[in-house]
Amino acid sequence: MKLIxxxxxxxxxxxxxxxxxxxxxxxxxxxxxxEKRIDSFEQMSDxxxxxxxxxxxxxxxxxxxxxxxxxxxxxxxxxxxxxxDGALIETVLxxxxxxxxxxxxxxxxxxxxxxxxxxGLLKKQRxxxxxxxxxxxxSLQKYLDTKxxxxxxxxVMGTGEPFDNYDNVLKALSIINSPYGLQIGARHISISTxxxxxxxxxxxxxxxxxxxxxxLHAANDLLRxxxxxxxxxxxxxxxxxxxxxxSEFNNRRITFEYLLIAGLNNHEKDADxxxxxxxxxxxxINLIPYNEVKExxxxxxxxxxxxxxxxxxxxxxxxxxxxxxxxTDIDAACGQLRAKEMIK
Ligand code: SAH
Numbered sequence: 001m002k003l004i005x006x007x008x009x010x011x012x013x014x015x016x017x018x019x020x021x022x023x024x025x026x027x028x029x030x031x032x033x034x035e036k037r038i039d040s041f042e043q044m045s046d047x048x049x050x051x052x053x054x055x056x057x058x059x060x061x062x063x064x065x066x067x068x069x070x071x072x073x074x075x076x077x078x079x080x081x082x083x084x085d086g087a088l089i090e091t092v093l094x095x096x097x098x099x100x101x102x103x104x105x106x107x108x109x110x111x112x113x114x115x116x117x118x119x120g121l122l123k124k125q126r127x128x129x130x131x132x133x134x135x136x137x138x139s140l141q142k143y144l145d146t147k148x149x150x151x152x153x154x155x156v157m158g159t160g161e162p163f164d165n166y167d168n169v170l171k172a173l174s175i176i177n178s179p180y181g182l183q184i185g186a187r188h189i190s191i192s193t194x195x196x197x198x199x200x201x202x203x204x205x206x207x208x209x210x211x212x213x214x215x216l217h218a219a220n221d222l223l224r225x226x227x228x229x230x231x232x233x234x235x236x237x238x239x240x241x242x243x244x245x246x247s248e249f250n251n252r253r254i255t256f257e258y259l260l261i262a263g264l265n266n267h268e269k270d271a272d273x274x275x276x277x278x279x280x281x282x283x284x285i286n287l288i289p290y291n292e293v294k295e296x297x298x299x300x301x302x303x304x305x306x307x308x309x310x311x312x313x314x315x316x317x318x319x320x321x322x323x324x325x326x327x328t329d330i331d332a333a334c335g336q337l338r339a340k341e342m343i344k
Contacts, residue, residue, distance in 0.1 A: 003084075003131030004033065004059040005138065008171050009178050015058075021051065029055075030180035037142055039063065060084065064139055081139070083108075083132060087125055090158055091136040093143070096324075099152030100144060104136045106169050107160025112194050113229045114215075116261060118293045119159040127165040133172035137182060154184055157192040157213070163199035173210060186210050192257065197234040197242045204246035212246065213255040213286070214239070218265050219273035227265075236277065247282060253319075254283040259290050260306055262299040271312035284319035 007015065012026040025047070032044045041052045041061060055061075064081035067088060071077050075095035082088055092103040108125040110117070133156075141151050154176060156162045162169040173189055175181045186209035193200065194215045203212065218224040224231040234242075243254055256278070260266050274285065287310060290300040301309070306322065313320040 001058070001060050003129065003135065004055065004061045005134040005175070006129050006131030007059075008130070008174050009180055019054065025051065027180055030178065033061075034138070034175075034178075034181045034183075037138065037145065063142075064135060077143075079139070081136070083128075089128065089132075089136070091140060092158065093140050096153075100140075100149060101153035101155060102137055102140045102151055103155050103158050104133060105158035105160050106133060106156055106162040106165050110160050111164065112161045114194065115227050116217075116259065116290065116293070116296060116298045118295070121293075121295055124160070124164075127168055128160070130168045130171035130175065133169060134175050134182075137176055137184075141182065151182075151184065153188045153190075155190045155192065155213075157190070161194055161196065162191050163193045163196040163203070166199055166202065170206070170208075173208075190255070194228055194230045195234055195239045196230065197238050200239075200242040201245055204242075204249050207249055209250070209252075211252065211255065212250075213257055214243065215259075216256040216285075217259050217261075218270065219277040220270075223265060223270075240277070240281075243281075243283075251282065254281070256283055256285050257288055258285050259288045260301045260309060261290050262301045262305060264298065266301055266305055266309045268312060271309065271316055271318075274313065275316040275318055278318055284321065285313060286321050286323055287313075288323045 009026055009030060012029060013023040016023055016025050028046060029044065032038050032047075036043075038044065039061070041047075041055045044052060047055075062084070064083060066079055067082050068080040069077060077093045079091045079093070080088055081091060087108040089105045089108060091105060094101045094103065105128065107127050109122045110119040111124040137151065137154060144151060154173075156169060156173075169191070173191075176184050177186055177189060190211040190213050191203075192213040192215060200212075215228070216224070217227055219236065221231060221235050224236060247254065258265075258274070278285070287306065289306060290298060292298070292300055310320060310322055
């Protein structure tokens, strides 16, 4: 059976019409689900009993079971959720100066096979449904409700490749973004992809205002292919072509994420490659300190090495920001908590 959160606003209107009911009820139901954030259909006090019963017959309205909750000294909270079929996913709540941000997963496991990533240790079991993506955000908002706080930002940067589960991710974001839904503005929502070129083009055609981030990690094909198998299918040139196409429609800055791995991608030559790759582009680099994963050989850079690479990019005129480390005391590396639970 479907989760009620699997329905976009339009899906819900269609469902109501198909059942001989008034479409405007969709607005009421969405308000109950996402504004008042109730836990059962029974609580929808302005909905008729017969509709409540029908909703109860056709949809599940439940919360994930919290299998584990790890809280970091810096305020980051990592949730390990159990889905209705028993699958485990991670969702992370982060606190920044500008507010609360949720890092959500798009798949159970991941097939992209990036060598440095803990999520890839376990292959994709299945896509998350739109409702399971929405429910991650809703669960964190319900947790924040207990503190009278509001989620400000959503980043689709947890386990999974969002463009490998394209339809469900975009549907979920439409619910999160809906004026009747969670009302998180498109500019406060970011999608991070490893670079599935045809999907970047498809995304460009949607003309939505979400931010796009691309995991780059190397600006030469040899090294990038070694780290990220996706580069063998879509190399750097085809990636930039797709991003240029995207920029034609949406002249927002593209974020390139660049993980710093000691002795691997932090040389002067790597900075040169980056400068060449980004020349004339409306883009910036977000340097990410690497969270070490026990099962692989990659090591994080020291603070001095991180700053040295930052300076190398600055000197070359590249717009660059340095991501703060978050939750390093709580298995913060993507997929680490889930991998630990499953490999134990
Ligand atoms: N598949 C998407 C989104 C999930 S990964 C993508 O590739 O962008 C989200 C980000 O976390 C990516 O930039 C990824 O490269 C990075 N990441 C993966 N493992 C990491 C680790 N151990 N430490 C820090 N960042 C990591």
